[in-house]
Amino acid sequence: MVAEKDEKLSRAIDYVKECLTTYKKAIAGLMVVFAIGLVMFFIFSAPYGDGLEVTMEKAGLEEPEPAYQAPLDYGETYPVAFVMGLVGAAVVLVVFVTASTFLSARDEGEKAAANTGSEKE
């Protein structure tokens, strides 16, 4: 069980490395699109709320106090928002790759075993 976990963790690390090598052009492209999109966001959208926030305003509600204080926010300025976007994207990538590596089957054998298990149930 421990060996299997270690094997999955090492596979997750390999997958994260693969993201940064095989998909480096895609990641660079995403960063460029994000950098440009963020300029548009600050010009056209930053002062306005989204559909739910405007609906709350219409009903005379203010943003309620959060039940939990998050350690970060998206930031009010372009440089901060850009860095936070990259930080968030990196965290999403690492967490998603790790979670899905632990949840998915490596090969057809493992998949077949999972399918057989679910049929028995």
Added chain:
Amino acid sequence: MHIPDGLMSPEVLAIGWMVTLPALALVMKRVKQTVDDRNIPAMGVVAAGIFMAQMLNFPIGGGTTGHLLGTALAAYLFGPYAAVLMLTTILIIQAFIFGDGGITALGLNILNMGLTGALIAGVLYRLPAKKEASLAVASWLAVFTGAFLCAAELAASYTLSGGVYGIPASISFPAMLSYHALIGVGEAVISVGVYSYLESTAPDLVEKFQQAWSGTSGTKAPAT
């Protein structure tokens, strides 16, 4: 459409968790059966891209903005179960690290923005229609149905709490549905744009992703 803490009544929040948790348990089980391990790096990059795209609100007029959900796009590429896992990861990180969306409302947010859109996309993908056309419909429906659920949750909260939580149905439905009908158009345009770009620049990759979860691809007839 990220529901904050303190907006919905405790009963509605509880119902959100009661629907979402078993659904997530099923998704995790199905991920093992349907997700091809070799596609995980690409899925990670797309999940990171969706996170960044969700920060980029676009204006829809009248001082209102909306942002991409990305659920239908992710489901068309990697399957509905992988899409739910991607959106759940994104929503958890947004809530816990950036305070975007409430912790208590996470069940409702996963239901409205992840599960619903993935279910719609999973059904529409199987239709014998051009993938770009069905993706446009799936994207719009994912946003509109999520907004409908959110409006219903607001109205139910208002009724159940006697006005302490939520928003009356007379305000929540017209406002949420009118704004999100327009946001859905933006979602459809962006999703189809990204999908078409990927299909034109890396058709083999898109085919490989789709074959892995559905046994079919956007360019080939469904297997019988």
